[in-house]
Amino acid sequence: MIEKAAIFVLPGVILLSAILMLRLGKRGGEAFVRGARSGLSTTVSLIPAMLMLTVGLTMFTASGAVEWLAKSLSSVCGFLGIPSELLPLIVTRPVSGSASTTTFADLIAAHGADSPAGLAASVMMGSSDTLIYVISVYFTGAKGVRGTRHAFPVAAIVMVICVLLSCYLCRVLL
Amino acid sequence: MEKCFFILVSISIIFAISTGNLQAVSNAVVDGAAKAISLVLSLAGAMCLWSGIMEVLREAGAVQKLSRILSPILRRVFPKTWESGQGSEEICAALSANILGIGNAATPLALSAMEKMQAANPNKERATDDMVTFAVLGASSLDLLPTTLIALRRTAGSAAPYKIILPVWICSLVCAVAGVLLSKLCAGISRKVPAKSRKKNVKGIMRKAEQHD
Known part of the structure; x- marks a missing residue:
């Protein structure tokens, strides 16, 4: 429907x-x-700003920082009720649209789309966006502005709320 | 923007050295540059199409009607923009495109909303509160019909691909409201703390970091 x-x-x-x-x-x-x-x-x-951002993000993804972050966050996650299978997705989601889609597809293929982790990942995927990309692109429209003020910190906090809430909602509703 | 780039590049290089991935990171520099251009190229068609359609809708008065419907809510979220009238129609159009799931249309509309807001901005170097709120709202997904997500779930063999739609709506809504409220809270705080002293501090730190390099 x-x-x-x-x-x-x-x-x-x-x-x-x-x-x-x-x-x-x-x-x-x-x-x-x-x-x-x-x-x-x-x-x-858009090209110059996009170039800077994409080069930075591609380097970041290639450097192995994502895997390290996911590993070091795993103990915190258990405590907060987040399935540890979600970690690679949580780390890639704000950084890259294509990388997070691939990560998500791998995740639901490995654990099943209707498994607890698969459901939580789906909800998270549907209610969050690639925040670094979105905010950077939006601000290229505002020529002359220096700095994005509190945009990134606020969006990061919202992302954390989104992750916690999607795991919680899946436990309660599904 | 510069700060974001600096942080990303320095973290990547530090990591690459410690994990021995330096070759991969060097390749990523060239790949990233190529990727940026292909990304822009793939965006160009949608940008032109949707900017054109937006102009037609405006000429016909449809955008004005839409913004009249959405005004009662959005006036509270973006008070300064509605006061000046510069960019309010674009904000309505961009958010509608987001909600309808036409992400390709949302980006150009959001960009022109930012342009309009910047035109009305008295201090061109400092982003207005409304601009920040708008960017935060754009970064939280408002998609009513997450079609890609459902398609991916179906491909993975889900028995009920739509099962997640209600939690997605609740979560999106809560996140959007939280984003707007937090952004307003931060704007309130930053008004109380004098902007000059903070700026100096950040610049000093950046300078020191560059010297270390």
């Missing part, structure tokens, strides 16, 4: 805009071209 609804979201939005464009006539086409052009220049302006 939900999946069927989801399939219609994207075509629906496109159809809506096509209808609106038709109704606006020439103005609609002009608006689209204007918007698309501004989208292109935004993309180009």
Whole structure:
């Protein structure tokens, strides 16, 4: 049911805009071209910051820091009620979208999607995002701003809340 | 941004030396640069498409309608932006795209929201409270239909791929609310502590760290 609804979201939005464009006539086409052009220049302006970030994050993932972090966090996790299978996912989730998707796929393949760890991982995966990437990209839109103030600490705390809550909700609800 | 890069690079190098992964990290430098460009390229199509559609929706007045519906809630979350009116429509559009699960559309919309907010920012070097709140909200997933997640669960042979949807909603909502509240709390604290003394401190530490290198 939900999946069927989801399939219609994207075509629906496109159809809506096509209808609106038709109704606006020439103005609609002009608006689209204007918007698309501004989208292109935004993309180009993203490149330098994206380069810096991706190089940093790729180096970080390759350095083995993730495995070390996961290992050193394992004793804390047992205490907080987090299945230790989740650790690699918890560490990669804020850093990289593609790495965390791979980690997640490996995790549910190894432990089963409906196992306690698999369920907790699914909830966590669905309710968190790659925070380092998102915040950095968002702030490239604000040219001239130096520093992101409390954005990263707050997002990190939210991430911790998300991990704890997803494990708790899985224990209680599922 | 500079700080983030510095921290990532120095941690990676320290780790690489201690674990003997230095070769892998050197390769990662080149791979990362290539990855960045392919990432931007893969984003470019969606960026152009959604920026174009956004402009059409605005021309037709649909964005204004949407923002009128969402205003009662979001006005409290982003008070300064709603006061100035600069960027409020973009915020509504970006958050709607997030909730509908059109992540590709959300990024360009969020970027133009940030641009508008920066245009109305009196102090161009310091991010406004609303900008930080918006970034935190963007970093917490608001996706109502986590389609990729469900597909991954199905591929892994789950008997009930949708089972997780209710906890995901609860968790997302709690995280979003917590993010907004925490961001507002921090903004309140930072207003009380004079900004100058903190800045000097951080710069001093960074300088020392660079000298050590």
